[in-house]
Amino acid sequence: MSLKDILSPLYVWKRALEKPYTDSHPLTDRPGAERYRGFHQNDIEKCIGCGSCEAVCQNAAIDMVPIEGIETTGSDSGLRPRIDYGRCCWCALCVDICPSHSLGMSNEYQWLDSDPEVFRFVPGIDAKTWDNVEKGYRRAEHYRLLEPTREKIPMLPFAESAKTFMEVVKGYSKEQAIKEADRCVECGLCVATCPAHMDIPRYIKAIREDDLEEALRLLYKTNPLSGVCGRICTHRCEEVCALGVNGEPIAIRWLKRYIVDQVDEKDMQRILRQEFQPSGKRVAIIGAGPGGLSAAYYLATAGHKVTIFESSPQPGGMVRYGIPEYRMPYDPLDKDIDYIRSLGVEIKTGVEIGKSIEFQKIYDQNDAIFLSVGLPRSYTLSIPGEEQPGVISGLQLLGDITRGEAPDVGRRVIVVGGGNTAMDAARSARRLGAEVKILYRRREVDMPADVEEIEEAKEEGVELVTQAIPIRIDRDEEGKLLIHWGKAKMVDQGPGKRPKPVLIEEETYAQAADTIIAAIGQSPEYGFLSEEIGNRIKFKRSKVVTDVSGQTSVAKIFAGGDIVNRTADAISAIADGHQAAKGIALFLAKQ
Amino acid sequence: MASDRSKYPEIQNGKAVIDLDSQKYLKIWQGPQHPGVTGNMALELTLCGDEIAECKTHVGYLHRGFEKLMERRKFIQCFPIVCRICVPEPDTNEYLYSAVVEELAGIEIPEQAKWLRMLNLEMSRLASFLMWIGGQAGAFGLGPIGQWAVTHRDYMLDLFEEISGGRIYHMYMIPGGVRNKLPEGFAGRLESTLQKIDKLLDEIEKVMFNNAVFKIRSRGLGKITADMIDRFGIVGPNARAAGVARDVRKDTPYLYYDQLDFEVITETDSDVYARARVRLREMDQSIDLIRQIMQSLPDDDHYHTQLPNVLHWRIPAGETYQRAESTRGEYGYYLVTDGSRYPRRVYVRGPSYTHAVALLEQLAVNVNIADIAGLMVSLHTYPPEIER
Numbered sequence: 001m002s003l004k005d006i007l008s009p010l011y012v013w014k015r016a017l018e019k020p021y022t023d024s025h026p027l028t029d030r031p032g033a034e035r036y037r038g039f040h041q042n043d044i045e046k047c048i049g050c051g052s053c054e055a056v057c058q059n060a061a062i063d064m065v066p067i068e069g070i071e072t073t074g075s076d077s078g079l080r081p082r083i084d085y086g087r088c089c090w091c092a093l094c095v096d097i098c099p100s101h102s103l104g105m106s107n108e109y110q111w112l113d114s115d116p117e118v119f120r121f122v123p124g125i126d127a128k129t130w131d132n133v134e135k136g137y138r139r140a141e142h143y144r145l146l147e148p149t150r151e152k153i154p155m156l157p158f159a160e161s162a163k164t165f166m167e168v169v170k171g172y173s174k175e176q177a178i179k180e181a182d183r184c185v186e187c188g189l190c191v192a193t194c195p196a197h198m199d200i201p202r203y204i205k206a207i208r209e210d211d212l213e214e215a216l217r218l219l220y221k222t223n224p225l226s227g228v229c230g231r232i233c234t235h236r237c238e239e240v241c242a243l244g245v246n247g248e249p250i251a252i253r254w255l256k257r258y259i260v261d262q263v264d265e266k267d268m269q270r271i272l273r274q275e276f277q278p279s280g281k282r283v284a285i286i287g288a289g290p291g292g293l294s295a296a297y298y299l300a301t302a303g304h305k306v307t308i309f310e311s312s313p314q315p316g317g318m319v320r321y322g323i324p325e326y327r328m329p330y331d332p333l334d335k336d337i338d339y340i341r342s343l344g345v346e347i348k349t350g351v352e353i354g355k356s357i358e359f360q361k362i363y364d365q366n367d368a369i370f371l372s373v374g375l376p377r378s379y380t381l382s383i384p385g386e387e388q389p390g391v392i393s394g395l396q397l398l399g400d401i402t403r404g405e406a407p408d409v410g411r412r413v414i415v416v417g418g419g420n421t422a423m424d425a426a427r428s429a430r431r432l433g434a435e436v437k438i439l440y441r442r443r444e445v446d447m448p449a450d451v452e453e454i455e456e457a458k459e460e461g462v463e464l465v466t467q468a469i470p471i472r473i474d475r476d477e478e479g480k481l482l483i484h485w486g487k488a489k490m491v492d493q494g495p496g497k498r499p500k501p502v503l504i505e506e507e508t509y510a511q512a513a514d515t516i517i518a519a520i521g522q523s524p525e526y527g528f529l530s531e532e533i534g535n536r537i538k539f540k541r542s543k544v545v546t547d548v549s550g551q552t553s554v555a556k557i558f559a560g561g562d563i564v565n566r567t568a569d570a571i572s573a574i575a576d577g578h579q580a581a582k583g584i585a586l587f588l589a590k591q
Numbered sequence: 592m593a594s595d596r597s598k599y600p601e602i603q604n605g606k607a608v609i610d611l612d613s614q615k616y617l618k619i620w621q622g623p624q625h626p627g628v629t630g631n632m633a634l635e636l637t638l639c640g641d642e643i644a645e646c647k648t649h650v651g652y653l654h655r656g657f658e659k660l661m662e663r664r665k666f667i668q669c670f671p672i673v674c675r676i677c678v679p680e681p682d683t684n685e686y687l688y689s690a691v692v693e694e695l696a697g698i699e700i701p702e703q704a705k706w707l708r709m710l711n712l713e714m715s716r717l718a719s720f721l722m723w724i725g726g727q728a729g730a731f732g733l734g735p736i737g738q739w740a741v742t743h744r745d746y747m748l749d750l751f752e753e754i755s756g757g758r759i760y761h762m763y764m765i766p767g768g769v770r771n772k773l774p775e776g777f778a779g780r781l782e783s784t785l786q787k788i789d790k791l792l793d794e795i796e797k798v799m800f801n802n803a804v805f806k807i808r809s810r811g812l813g814k815i816t817a818d819m820i821d822r823f824g825i826v827g828p829n830a831r832a833a834g835v836a837r838d839v840r841k842d843t844p845y846l847y848y849d850q851l852d853f854e855v856i857t858e859t860d861s862d863v864y865a866r867a868r869v870r871l872r873e874m875d876q877s878i879d880l881i882r883q884i885m886q887s888l889p890d891d892d893h894y895h896t897q898l899p900n901v902l903h904w905r906i907p908a909g910e911t912y913q914r915a916e917s918t919r920g921e922y923g924y925y926l927v928t929d930g931s932r933y934p935r936r937v938y939v940r941g942p943s944y945t946h947a948v949a950l951l952e953q954l955a956v957n958v959n960i961a962d963i964a965g966l967m968v969s970l971h972t973y974p975p976e977i978e979r
Contacts, residue, residue, distance in 0.1 A: 001803055008801035011794060012735055033749075034774060037756035055902055058668035091671030091762050096770070097901070105756070137756045140771035143895040145667070182900045208903060 032107030037090045037137040039106050040083050042124035044070070046102035049077035050187035050242035053094035053103060056145075061087035062094060067125055074193040075240040085119035092137050097145045099185060099242040105137035106130035148247025151180035153254050162430050162460035165325045165401075169231070169254070174210070177258040181207040183243055184250050190237035195567065196222045196575040200237060200252055207255055213271045215259040220272055223574055224297035224340060225290050227332035228319050230257025234420075234450065234569045260332065268339055279303040281588045284366040286528070288347055289317020290570040291372030291561030293340055294577025295584070299370075300343040302585045308347045309362065313403070315347045317374055318562075319570055321399040322421065324428045353528035360530045363556070367591065368584045371544065371552075372561035372573060375522035381416060385473030386518070390481050394425035394519030401428055409434050410514020414483050416440075416470055417519035418447035423454060425517045426462045436461075437511065439468040439485055441501045469503050473516060480512045524563050533557070549583025550576060558584055600644055607645050609637055616644060623652045627730060627964030630974035632947065634967070638960060646955035646963075648948045654978040661937045666692055666766065667901035669934065674760045676939055677973050680719035682711045683917040684924075684939070685764040690845070690913040691926035691937075692766040696906045701893035704768030705846045710884045711754070711763060712846075712915070717788065717877045718747040719918040720870050723971050724795065727867055730965040731805050736795055743791050746784045753777060768895035778885055785878050792874055800871065809863035813954045813966040816861070823953075824945045827920020828869040829970060833861035839916040851883050863969040870918075870971070905932050919943055919971050941976025948977065 032038050049070075054062040064079035072078030081094070081103070095103045103123075108130040113119070124131065154170035155161070161168045172180065186201040194200065199218050206215035219226040233253050241249030263271065281304045285292040288310035296306045314320060316333050341347060353359050363369060378393035380386055392407075394417065400407045413429040415422050418440035426436045438457070440447060444466050447454060458464060467488040476482045486508040488501035524542055526534060538545040538553040543564055550558040560576025562568040600607040600616075609616050622633035631652040637645040657676055661669040673688040674681030686708055693700060721744035725737030748758040753774050755763035763769055799805050815825060815833050830837045836855040840848040856872045858865040898904065906928040914923040923940035951970060958966055 001806065005801050005803040005806060009798045009803075011797045014794070015735070015739065033752040033756065035754075035756040035771065036752060037762075052902070056667065058664050058671055089671050089760075090757065091760075092756065093667065093671065140894075142772075142892040143765075143768070143770050145898065145901050147897060147900065182903060184900070185902060205903075 029110075032109050032136070034107065034135050035137050036107035036109065036135070037092045037105050038109040039111065039128065039130050040088075040094075040123040041104045041106050041131060041133070041136070042081065042122075043102040043104075044080065044124040046100050046245075047080060047124070048075060048100050048102075048187075048189065048242060048245060049079040050099060050185060050189060051077070051079065051081075052097045052099055052146075052185045052187065052242065053081050055185065056093045056097045058091070058093070059087040059089055061085075061089075065122065067122065072192075074236070075189060077187070077189060077192075080122050080125060082120060082122045085121075086116075093145075095137060096139045096143070097185075098139075099146055099247075100245045101139070106133035107136040108133055146185065146243065146247075147183050148243065150183075150248035150251050151176045153251060158456070158459040158461075161326065161456075162427075165428075165431055167329045168326050168456065171261055172251075172254055172258045174262075177207050177255060178210065180251050181205070181255055184208075185242055187242045189240045189242060190250075190252060193240045194237045194575075195565075195572040196578060198222045198237075198256075203259065204250070204252070204255055207259065212259055212262050213267075216263050216268070216271050219256065219259060220297075222578060223571075224294055225319075225336045225570070225574055226256050227260040227336045228290065228328065229571055229574065230254070230260055231332065232319065232323055232328045233571050234567075236571075260335075265335055265338065268335075269342065272339070274301060276301055276303045278305070279588065281305065281367040281591075282307070282365065283368045283370065283584060283588075284309065284362045285370045285372065286353060286362075287317060287371065287373040287561070288312075288315030288337075288349070289372055289374050289561060289573060290319055291374075291573035291577040291580075292317070292370065293337060294574040295370045295372065295558075295560065295581045296345045296347075296577075297340045297343065298578050298581030299584060300340070300345050302581065304367075304585070304588070306345045307366075308345065309351045309353060309357070310347060310349045311352045313350050315349060321402050322395055322424070324398055324401065324424050324431075326427070326431070327424065358530065359528055359533065363530070363533065367556070367588055369557045370550070370577070370580050370584065371557060371559040371563065372577065373524065373526075373528070373563060374573075375524050375562045375568065377523045377525050378518065379521045379523060381470055381473075381518045381520065383470050383472050386516075388473060388475075388481065390514065391473060391516045391518070394421040394517050395522065397425050397517055398428060406432065408432075409517075411435060412513045413437070413515045413517060414439060414511060414513040415517045415519060417521075418442065418449055419519065419521070420449045420453055421522075422517075422519035423449045423457050423462075425519050427457050427460055429515070429517065430457075430460055430462055434514070435463075437463045437465060437513075439470060439483075440464070440466050441469050441488055442499075443467060443490060446498060467501060468509075469501060471503075471508065476512050478512075480514065481516055482510050482512050483516055484508055484510045522562075547583075548579070549586065550580030551583055551587065555587070558587075600639075607637075609645060615639060621963065623649075627967070629726065629947070629967055629972050632974045632977070634951075634955070634963065636955070636960070636963065641960045643955050643958050643960060643963060646952050648951055650948060650974060650977050653974050655975075657979045658937050658939060661934050663933065665901065665932050666696075666904050666906060666934065667898075669937070670765055671760075671762055673939075674762055675975065676941070676979055677917070677976050678759060679722045679973060680715045680918055681760055682715035682764065683915055683922045685761065686712060687913055687915055687922060687924040688937075689764050689766045690915075691911050691924045692906065694911045694913060695909045695926060695928050696766070696898075696904075698767060698896055698898070700768045700896050703772065703889045703891060704894045704896075706884055706888045707769045707772070707894060708764050709846045709848065709851075710881065710888065711751075711761065711769075713877045713880045713884065714747060714750065715761075716918050717874055717881070718744045718751075720874045720877070721747065721788070723870065723918065723968065724799075724867075724874075726968045727965065728795075728799055728805075730968045731808055733799055733802065733805065736799055739791055740795070743784075743788050746787060750777070750781055750784060753780070765895070767898045770895070772890070772892075772894050773888075781881070781885065785881060788874070789878055792871065795871065800868065806864065808962060809867065809965065809969070810860070812863040812958065812962055813866075813969055814860075814862050815950070815954070819950070819953070823950045825920075825950065826942050827916070827918070827971075828866055828873065829920065829946060829950075831856060832858045832865040832869045834859045837920075839914050839921050843914070845913070845915055847887070850887065851880055853880060863965060866969050866971075873918075903932065905930060906934075914940075917942065919946065919973065919976075922976075939976065939979040941973070941979070943972035943974065943976045946970045947972035947974065 561573035728736035
């Protein structure tokens with residue numbers, strides 16, 4: 001002990017005159033740091049109600065609740081997160097995971113209220129002073145909990161694909177599929193949007209867990225043509241995918257294809273086989289397209305005796321005759337159909353109703369009938385000169401190729417139209433060796449074809465001319481077809497309506513071609529119906545009118561597919577077939 | 592403790608025979624609510640006069656079942672929980688939880704993330720010691736030092752708030768790396784705070800370590816003898832004050848500690864004063880280490896390795912133990928996984944367990960009741976890590 005030890009502590013007085021460290025007013029505002037994890041904010045417009053925040057919250061502090069004024073749409077569950085500040089630990093994992101980037105935290109941290117109920121609130125809906133505060137916690141740019149990029153699907157190189165009808169898309173390997181399936185947040189927005197309401201999150205989960213048997217069973221609960229849909233589905237599910245808001249949506253279609261492709265036919269029998277009691281009822285299905293096949297599957301598994309009548313030599317409908325082999329090869333289609341056949345469904349091909357057999361006879365011999373005849377007639381261009389040889393429809397070209405009657409389209413081909421059939425016709429003609437140009441009356445963004453179809457067509461060397469309206473077809477000096485078309489301008493039709501193309505009279509062009517293909521839409525053909533029944537069935541703008549179960553105004557007749565729904569795609573037809581099968585089963589049970 | 596035991600209870604079969612009816616003894620509780628205990632634990636003291644004849648430690652007031660909670664949470668959901676196992680120094684838990692998960696999941700984290708983790712660990716060391724020194728000084732009646740120290744700890748918390756968005760629970764080190772890089776201009780603000788703390792430490796040296804009162808009361812108090820070190824599993828400054836150069840950062844370097852220039856600080860007296868001295872010197876050392884880290888810190892955009900989707904994240908079956916040096920000594924996380932989405936078992940090894948329970952019961956005997964608080968603080972224990 002020294003004198004120093006006595007004197008040294010007196011040094012403490014040096015700080016006596018310093019400004020006090022503590023605040024004299026306990027509520028003096030001190031702004032939180034730039035990144036402060038304060039009170040929650042939610043951009044209600046951006047939020048899609050996917051519930052990833054609820055899923056990641058470790059305290060179960062978040063509940064997704066319905067909000068008055070926010071409607072449930074395909075891409076929005078209509079729910080918004082309600083946060084319970086009695087449970088929240090301000091870890092901000094909800095902010096980190098939010099796929100729509102709508103959640104954030106303000107740097108405000110003082111909130112006094114005597115009512116404990118107010119601390120359970122819906123950010124962005126229950127107005128708060130911090131709703132528009134700029135500062136506060138946001139997910140950092142180079143840190144993320146979800147992978148925004150889709151696993152790349154292996155494809156043939158375009159230089160090669162343009163020369164062959166081999167399938168362009170190769171399909172995922174197991175590793176790729178599991179990696180892609182891992183991205184899913186299981187929000188279920190896709191289920192609501194899928195016309196067949198397939199249980200997408202669960203079959204994706206089954207892929208992730210490498211349980212393909214369970215995955216296949218889940219597919220067949222709502223879709224017996226998954227091998228088809230895994231290739232050519234219009235995949236509206238992907239348009240609403242939560243991951244797609246700020247990245248690429250989950251490749252739902254390719255994952256579905258992966259499941260079916262991995263299971264061979266023998267295993268399919270083992271996995272899906274179910275016992276059913278024969279009901280003794282007979283159901284006839286007109287048309288072996290996706291709608292008819294789907295109905296046949298569900299009716300057969302309910303024990304009914306099903307016969308399908310098909311006018312083409314092989315079943316499959318537009319999937320076989322309207323979609324080229326490079327997109328929809330025949331083997332997976334046959335695999336799906338063979339399984340349906342194995343359930344005892346009889347498919348009579350090459351039978352034209354009205355010629356081979358009278359509709360009335362089918363009507364009398366069966367307990368119920370399902371019509372799914374599709375749209376076999378192509379619209380014509382309605383311009384002078386289109387009746388000339390060399391002017392064909394897209395469907396005719398695609399059907400001829402399927403039937404093995406490879407037509408000679410010549411060196412130069414013009415395709416008119418902007419839908420998937422136009423793209424299919426153009427790319428098929430390209431594969432037959434032609435130089436192909438597509439004329440479309442509106443802009444590229446207005447094209448009804450799938451974006452990837454348009455992109456792939458362009459990659460394969462198809463030239464796209466937009467805002468081009470065909471005027472007439474005649475012949476040049478060499479006797480070749482010459483199509484005259486005029487440039488269109490887009491005229492605004494008011495809010496909510498798509499702009500209309502209007503011909504600019506003075507700007508016209510002409511293009512010589514060996515073949516001109518019209519692919520501008522299709523219409524139904526009801527000539528096969530007996531007159532008496534044809535008169536009793538109700539139609540509206542050439543579509544058959546049905547109730548929710550697919551029943552027409554003639555009790556025994558149900559209908560579905562392109563002749564009923566407006567979306568006119570395979571998945572809608574499959575959904576209709578399933579719905580009608582349930583309707584028919586109910587109808588027959590009441591007999 | 593070798594001392595005159597004549598007035599203390601007789602020891603039979605290793606147990607003290609205390610007859611409370613004799614009125615020679617008084618039983619009192621210190622804690623669980625008492626300014627002289629560290630955190631929520633209690634000492635059941637049997638006094639003879641004002642000296643402690645027997646001490647029994649009671650824990651369990653703070654049990655929240657962290658280890659069990661984690662078995663029902665996905666791997667990412669455990670990350671906001673672990674920081675709560677040690678309030679004044681949560682970062683060791685954050686680091687170790689991330690480290691065990693990364694080890695079993697086979698995730699390599701970016702270089703910058705490693706440096707930032709070290710920066711946070713050292714900053715939290717400093718913050719934790721500042722809190723401790725306030726307690727240590729306060730326990731011996733040196734109130735102002737506590738105020739200075741806690742204020743300066745708050746300056747450190749300001750910096751944590753800037754980095755992570757939280758003052759106490761930083762939740763900054765996440766499996767895969769860290770959640771963000773340092774904000775603009777952070778280095779300058781860090782340096783100015785370090786200078787303030789540097790100056791504070793000099794003053795604490797003058798008013799506490801050169802203080803006759805502190806010296807008299809702390810010297811010779813709570814001596815940990817050499818034979819106790821391994822028997823009680825003593826680690827950290829408590830061991831280093833007894834001359835045992837035991838420091839995980841040196842013994843089995845993790846992150847980039849092998850790239851830093853520092854020596855393990857030891858003292859020999861092994862009493863309260865020596866332990867305080869070790870910690871004071873380690874604060875200086877941490878300031879130096881923070882400066883070294885800031886020199887080496889890379890500035891790029893790689894601070895987090897993308898994890899698999901955290902909602903479905905499965906970690907292959909395995910087990911691992913990772914350890915790090917906290918302000919109290921070796922801290923460890925033992926993780927067992929079974930290939931599911933949840934940890935099968937997480938075991939948290941906090942150094943306070945042995946120090947605060949078994950060791951304190953030994954050291955408290957013969958200590959004056961007035962010094963028991965100072966003794967307890969000198970072991971630097973945080974009860975939540977006893978009762979995970």
